[in-house]
Structures are given as C-alpha cells and as structure tokens.
Amino acid sequence: MSPTTLxxxxxxxxxxxxxxxxxxxxxxxxxxxxxxxxxDVLVAEHEVLDVVRVHARPGVAVVNTxxxxxxPSADRHPGTGTPQLTVVDGTSTPVAVPAERDAAHLVMExxxxxxxxxxxxxxxxxxxxxxxxxxxxxxxxxxxxxxxxGVAAAVGVPAYAGVPLRDAxxxxxxxxxxxxxxxxxxxEVGASDGTVVVSTTLDSxxxxxxxxxxxxxxxxxxxxVTVAGTTTRQRTWTATLxxxxxxxxxxxxxxxxxxxxxxxxxxxxxxxAARRDQLSWxxxxxxxxxxxxxxxxxxxxxxxxxxxxxxxxxxxxxxxxAVEPPRTPQQMERAVKGLVTGRYEWIAFTSVNAVKAVREKxxxxxxxxxxxxxxxxxxxxxxxxxALIAFGVKPDLVPSGEQSAAGLLExxxxxxxxxxPIDRVFLPxxxxxxxxxxxxxxxxxxxxxDVTAYRTVRASPPPAxxxxxxxxxxxxxxxxxxxxxxxxxxxxxxxxxxxxxxxCIGPATAKTAEEHGLRVDVMAPEPSVHKLAEAxxxxxMRRRAAALEAGDPVTRPSERRPGARRRRTTT
Numbered sequence: 085m086s087p088t089t090l091x092x093x094x095x096x097x098x099x100x101x102x103x104x105x106x107x108x109x110x111x112x113x114x115x116x117x118x119x120x121x122x123x124d125v126l127v128a129e130h131e132v133l134d135v136v137r138v139h140a141r142p143g144v145a146v147v148n149t150x151x152x153x154x155x156p157s158a159d160r161h162p163g164t165g166t167p168q169l170t171v172v173d174g175t176s177t178p179v180a181v182p183a184e185r186d187a188a189h190l191v192m193e194x195x196x197x198x199x200x201x202x203x204x205x206x207x208x209x210x211x212x213x214x215x216x217x218x219x220x221x222x223x224x225x226x227x228x229x230x231x232x233x234g235v236a237a238a239v240g241v242p243a244y245a246g247v248p249l250r251d252a253x254x255x256x257x258x259x260x261x262x263x264x265x266x267x268x269x270x271x272e273v274g275a276s277d278g279t280v281v282v283s284t285t286l287d288s289x290x291x292x293x294x295x296x297x298x299x300x301x302x303x304x305x306x307x308x309v310t311v312a313g314t315t316t317r318q319r320t321w322t323a324t325l326x327x328x329x330x331x332x333x334x335x336x337x338x339x340x341x342x343x344x345x346x347x348x349x350x351x352x353x354x355x356x357a358a359r360r361d362q363l364s365w366x367x368x369x370x371x372x373x374x375x376x377x378x379x380x381x382x383x384x385x386x387x388x389x390x391x392x393x394x395x396x397x398x399x400x401x402x403x404x405x406a407v408e409p410p411r412t413p414q415q416m417e418r419a420v421k422g423l424v425t426g427r428y429e430w431i432a433f434t435s436v437n438a439v440k441a442v443r444e445k446x447x448x449x450x451x452x453x454x455x456x457x458x459x460x461x462x463x464x465x466x467x468x469x470x471a472l473i474a475f476g477v478k479p480d481l482v483p484s485g486e487q488s489a490a491g492l493l494e495x496x497x498x499x500x501x502x503x504x505p506i507d508r509v510f511l512p513x514x515x516x517x518x519x520x521x522x523x524x525x526x527x528x529x530x531x532x533x534d535v536t537a538y539r540t541v542r543a544s545p546p547p548a549x550x551x552x553x554x555x556x557x558x559x560x561x562x563x564x565x566x567x568x569x570x571x572x573x574x575x576x577x578x579x580x581x582x583x584x585x586x587x588c589i590g591p592a593t594a595k596t597a598e599e600h601g602l603r604v605d606v607m608a609p610e611p612s613v614h615k616l617a618e619a620x621x622x623x624x625m626r627r628r629a630a631a632l633e634a635g636d637p638v639t640r641p642s643e644r645r646p647g648a649r650r651r652r653t654t655t
Contacts (some may be wrong), residue, residue: 097195099222101215103208103234104128104135108244108314111235112139119202119232125194127187128204136204147194149187177626188221195227201609208236211259212283238281243312245320246363249279257281262292274299279352286311287343288390290329296351297325307351308360311337316398317375322360325351369396370625374560374640375553379404379569387467388563388613395621400559402550403543404572407437410515410536419510420445424455428533429506431480432462434489434521437498438512439471441537453477464492464521465612487612490522499529512537516568540568545576557581560641561606561620564588565613567596574600585641587620589613 100119105111112135120126120139127147128136137146194201205213210229214235220227240257242249249257256278260269263284273280274296284292289309297303303326310320323331327351332338346588366372374397378385381403389399406552410416420442422428433439446455454615463469463479465487472479483491508531515536525532545551553559555578562580564570570593573580579601580586587606588594592605606623608616631638 096225096227097197097199098225099191099195099199099201099203099229100232101209101219101229102202102204102232103212103236104132104204104206105235106207106212106237106240106314107131108240109135109138109478111240111314112136113232113234115181115232116234122200123202124199126204127191127194127200127201129206131208132204136202137440145194147190149190153227171183179232191218192225192227193222206237207240208234211236211238237313237346237348237349238283238491241310242281242350243306244314244318244363244366245308245348245350246360246367247308247310247312247350248363249281255279255352260285262288262295265295270295274301277353279350282349282351284347284349284517285343286339286340286345286347288331289332289347289349292349293325293328298638301351303327305351305353305401305545307349309347309349311345311347313348314366314443316393316396318367318373320360320364320367350536366396368628370621370628371561372396374398374624375400375558375642376620377402377554377559377562377584379573380565382624388617391614391617392620395624397561399614400550402546402573402577404569404576405540406543407440408539408541409441410539415535416441416445416512417535419512419533420449420451422533423459423510424451427506428459428510429504429509430460430462430508430530431456431510432464432513432525433468433472434464434511434513434517436468436471436627437514437540438537439468439475442512443475462492462496464489467613486610489518489524493528496525496528508533511535515539542572542575542619546551551577554578554584556579556630557583557642559584561585561587563616563620564593564597565616567593569593570596570600570602583641583644585620585623587616587623589616 087332099488100123102116102119103113104116111462116136117139120136121141124138124145125145125147126137126140127149128131128492130150131150133146133148138482141587191201191203192611203215203218205215207213209215210233212234215231219229219231226538239249249255253306256276258273258276258278259281260273261283280293280296286309293307296305303324305325306322307321307325307328309328309332310318321328321335323332371392372395376392376397376399377390378392378399378401380388385399385401389401392399423431431442433442456477461472461477462481463472469479469482481492481495484495485491486494501507507529509525511525511532511534513534513536515538522532522534546554554562554573559580562573562584564573564587566589571586582603585605586597586602587608588597588604589608590611594607597604606616606619608619628638
C-alpha cells in the first residue's frame, strides 16, 4: 500500500489524526487534503474546523470539541452543553454524546459503525497537541488509525515572522513548552548557547524570559515574540530577554484581556532576530492585515479574494446585488430552444451570471454542454470564460485586449454571408445591461436576440456589525467594481468612512463614487478586477515605503484618523 492509499475502513471505523498547521489554511499538506475529502466525520476545535472543513466533502458531519458549552462557536443543541454533529450542507444530525466526554471518547463515538473519522488538531499531532492519549485509546479499542503530520507552530510561526532558527554553522535548536517546563528544563536550555523556541502565552513571555536569564542567558540576548502566527492577524515584537516586558507594555498589549493568547518566542544570538527587518517577508506584504471590503458575492469574488489574500489582506465579501430569474421566462425558453434547433451562429456571454442562467435552463430541459455543438461561443472576459470551461464549453472568442464588451467587439468578426450560414447572435444578459455590445454587433452586420436571462436587484442589507464597520472606519479599503456597486453599497449599508481607501475599477465608477461624496484614492489602469487589486497593492506598498522612510510606524488606514485630503492615485 502506498503512503497515500486510503486504508480499508472496518466495522469499527478508522481514525486519521491530522495536523492542521499553525493557522494559515495554505499550510495543509496534500495528504491532509486527501484525508479530509474522504472523511465521514470531522472532530476538532472551532478554530481548526475553520481551516479544514473547506476541504471536506458535502454532508460530512462535524463534532466540535470546544469545552465551553456556552461558547458562540460551539456546534451544540440549543440551550444545552451537549455537542452535536453538524452537517456542512446546513442540516444536522444530533448524537447523544454526554458533555463530560473528553476528546478521546468523542473520537471513539464518531468511529463507531465503520465511519472514517478525521481528528484534526492545531499544528502537528506529535508536537503541538497531546494526541498520544487519543491514539492509545484507539489502539486499546482495536480501532485502526494513522497520523498525518502538520506544520508545527514552533517551526511555521518563526518562518512567517522572518526568524530562521538555524544559521550556516548549524546552531543547536531547543523547543520548550513554558506551560509544562520544569526548573531542570530551564536550566538545560539556559546553559546552552543555541536557539530556544518557547511556546507560551502573551502574559507569560516576561516570566519565561526571566527563567532563561536566571538559568544563565544574558539579559541582552535577542528574542522575538509572535502572536497569531501565520495569519493576517500576526504581529511580532523584537526585543531582548531583559527588555521584552517593557516592550510589550509600551506596545499596550499588556496588561490585556487577551494576555492568554498563545505566542511563539524565539531566543538566541543566532536566531536572526536582529535581521528580522530584512527577513520579515510576511508582515511586510503590501496590504498586510488590511480589511478589504469586496462588494460581490462569494462566488463572484473567489479569485479576487484569493488575490487580495496573496497581498496579505483580509477580504470581506458583501453582495450589493441579488440575482433573480426574469419576470417573464418565455423569452429565455424560446432562445434556448432556438439554440438547440440551430437558430444561432453565435452565443455571447457577458458575465458569470449569464453562464449560470443558461446552465440552469439547460439542466431544466435535461441538456448539457453538448447542446453547444456547432455554435460559436464568446466570453467577455477571463472569469466568464472560466465559468464556461467549468460547464464543459471552451469559448471560441475571448477579448485579446480589454476585458469588456468593447474589447470583445474589437475581436468580433463581421458577418460574412459566404462563411456564416446564420446571421443571428444569442445574447443572454442582465435586465440592466448597456447597449454597447448589441449596437456593435448590429454594426458588424449581425442580428441580435438580446434576451433577459436574469434580473439584478439590490441585495438585502448586510449585518449590523458590517454596516457599523463600513460607516465607522472599520474597513481599510473598499473595491468598487462598477457604478452600481457604489450606489447599492451606499444604499444598503451607508457611506464608507473617509479614513477608508476607495479603489475604483475605472473613470465611470470613480465619478459615481465622487458624486456620493467619496474621495477616490486608487483607480485601476484598465477595467479589470484583478488590475484593480494590483493597483490597491501598489498603493499599499508606496504607503508603507513612505512611512518607513519617514521613520513612522507602519499602520493600516483604519488605525489612524483622517488627515489632509489625498490626491487620487492612478497606477
């Protein structure tokens, strides 16, 4: 059996102990993703579930092991402290698991009946979690299990903080869990001149530093302390063993209700702490920690949000429009039937929603992508083309230049009665679409069936917390991808605070934003959502460089009050 072959699942089940890494979902291993895809049950704490459940199959059951029965994140029976199985697709299957059962018993309960269980833990099962007890329980009960290692916090967090643990001379590295370390342990690491990686909490860092000094380490030994490592909430402080207490006090993080948050401290002359300003690749990303409002649905914003995350941002999708079927579906039904009977030479898709509308109508009639045989297909841009490819249709025409209706017309061939047996184009669109494409196709000699495939209406207001963040400066930036997103966002949530960076996809959108009293800071060099995100990242990079050059702290826009008006920056 190869290492990645899934073992047989006997009547008494199978358990995979899986390391979910220190926080960044991208640090899951390929083997972990494979195991999650075949799981019947996930058992984990809430924060770990947020990392792993996206890779689980629909219908997987989830057991939340959070010990606090009143915790807001727990999946529990209403009004009780009893954990329950919660199914990802929105339904739930309660199970009678007593609240006093520990994680080992939860795993055993889930494994009964031949189910394949994934027990996910933070970091690595062998270094960060006390998973051995649960493994022993499986062994005693005859339940087969396997271990999928994960990136340990003690290794992953320093890497994201820009603190290599070893140098060219191969310095000794010691790992200490301050929560369980004995006096003898501190004496041993204090006598060493190697690098020490300490797992502790924010309010216990100074005590750990004191233990090391008492054990023989010099007070001027460099150290770094990182909280929320590998996530966009990461923050790192550089100090010495003797000054770390004062450094944290000056940073106003202690005393704090969050003092119990776990941290990783790296201590040692060879730990590169002194060169962190050169090696801090993660926290120096252009939009690191920026909370960016994306006024689109999760489906529309998927690739854009991924791009923003690559710049270190925290995207927050807020749909400003809702898509509904046309009021009179007969026109769309006739057009789809005409598509099958050979009425059209071309079909042109101007949005992902248009692809979705046609696909749903196809499924209603029992059709699939084969119905496009013999018909030329055009897509107005890359995202629309991707939606078609996912449907099983490869577009014949995508704009080579500007990703817009105008760009599509630049490449669209004129009607030629010799080569084109049919002169008609099927154009499924929104009810509020502009006439640019229709007029251009007619000018090229084509007849156009301009069909309302879906209606766009203003979305429902977002939650009160989101509305307050928009109006109160809780967002660092807003990306406006059309004039309608400006009007609709202001309509359903209010006007963004003037501390928020406003980024617009083009001049028309910028004009609408200014008409609503917004200062436009960033404008995309061409009408593309991905160019817009790039332009915002460039803005953030320049802003960061200017702060460093002036000797000012690097802050996010939401962390300061607005100063003088800034000029619009076109990149």
